[in-house]
Amino acid sequence: MKVYIETKRLILRPLTPEDAEAAFRWCSDPDVNTYLYYPLYHQVEDVRTWLESRNPDDPDVYDEGIVLKETGELIGSGGLSFHPERNAWEIGYNLRADQWGHGYTVEMLNALMDHIRKIRPLEAIDGIFASENYKSQRVMEKLGMIYVAETKFSKLDGSRTFHALYYRRNFLQPSKRCSICAQIHRIRRKDNPYFVWELETGYVVLGDHQRFEGYTVFICKEHATKMNQLSAYARMAFLKDMTITAEVVQRAFHPDDLDCELISAEKSRHMHWHLFPKHNGDTPRSGPAWLAEDLNDDRYIPTPQKLEELKQALITQFKQIR
Numbered sequence: 198m199k200v201y202i203e204t205k206r207l208i209l210r211p212l213t214p215e216d217a218e219a220a221f222r223w224c225s226d227p228d229v230n231t232y233l234y235y236p237l238y239h240q241v242e243d244v245r246t247w248l249e250s251r252n253p254d255d256p257d258v259y260d261e262g263i264v265l266k267e268t269g270e271l272i273g274s275g276g277l278s279f280h281p282e283r284n285a286w287e288i289g290y291n292l293r294a295d296q297w298g299h300g301y302t303v304e305m306l307n308a309l310m311d312h313i314r315k316i317r318p319l320e321a322i323d324g325i326f327a328s329e330n331y332k333s334q335r336v337m338e339k340l341g342m343i344y345v346a347e348t349k350f351s352k353l354d355g356s357r358t359f360h361a362l363y364y365r366r367n368f369l370q371p372s373k374r375c376s377i378c379a380q381i382h383r384i385r386r387k388d389n390p391y392f393v394w395e396l397e398t399g400y401v402v403l404g405d406h407q408r409f410e411g412y413t414v415f416i417c418k419e420h421a422t423k424m425n426q427l428s429a430y431a432r433m434a435f436l437k438d439m440t441i442t443a444e445v446v447q448r449a450f451h452p453d454d455l456d457c458e459l460i461s462a463e464k465s466r467h468m469h470w471h472l473f474p475k476h477n478g479d480t481p482r483s484g485p486a487w488l489a490e491d492l493n494d495d496r497y498i499p500t501p502q503k504l505e506e507l508k509q510a511l512i513t514q515f516k517q518i519r
């Protein structure tokens with residue numbers, strides 16, 4: 198499909214036969230080609246023929262030109278193509294070798310996924326890459342994909358066969374049976390008064406009962422009840438987001454102590470951190486916040502005015518810390 202999307206550093210736009218010379222720079226580079234299905238191109242004319250043969254209106258294929266905003270140069274192409282038999286979108290990309298290592302591929306794919314989601318469901322993404330191609334593994338991990346299986350693939354001309362890894366990410370589909378999905382759905386509709394802030398891997402909300410003023414919950418976006426269900430990248434990002442949240446709660450409410458607990462009960466489906474800001478003497482005895490018997494007493498449900506005040510205290514700190 199034809200798109201025109203601007204991201205922070207890139208423009209994604211349709212490729213045309215006029216791009217043949219620019220595309221030849223990566224299509225003819227053996228380093229770029231090493232792990233691709235497609236053969237190396239030796240003539241600009243062959244690249245032009247390939248560009249002319251593409252159908253830019255195929256609704257199942259988003260294969261776009263990647264332009265660097267800063268210089269206006271076309272530096273690569275890539276995107277996602279839908280595979281109905283797997284109900285998943287497979288990712289693919291090739292980038293000029295002098296542009297590797299800047300995160301452009303991840304930026305491009307995230308923008309395209311956001312675009313596709315506005316038009317149709319995007320339930321999963323798949324990627325298959327040669328196991329020795331650690332750069333692609335990094336891309337998959339940054340996209341939150343996790344290892345599924347070992348496999349292999351051959352170049353189209355049969356010249357090489359690679360031992361390969363198959364990675365996948367299943368996206369959260371709102372589930373009627375999941376109360377946290379319902380909460381997230383309301384956050385996305387801007388209809389959740391407890392919502393405070395969105396981080397890369399989760400949402401920050403205020404707790405329903407404010408027995409400990411400033412009690413905050415950080416909820417994982419994914420259906421994951423254990424850390425090992427997240428990709429290596431997402432795991433570290435989730436922990437980093439939690440420490441940011443803890444720091445924000447600390448700065449906003451200046452507690453003497455901050456209880457942080459990761460709850461990963463199977464039935465909640467989204468693991469989440471509880472952060473209780475505690476002050477000396479606010480419980481009859483020391484120990485975890487859970488020991489306070491009146492933790493969920495209705496008199497601790499905040500008034501709309503109080504809720505707003507607590508939210509603003511956190512938002513002010515989130516804006517400063519990032």
Ligand SMILES: [Zn+2]
Binds near residue numbers: 467
């Ligand atoms: Zn859910």
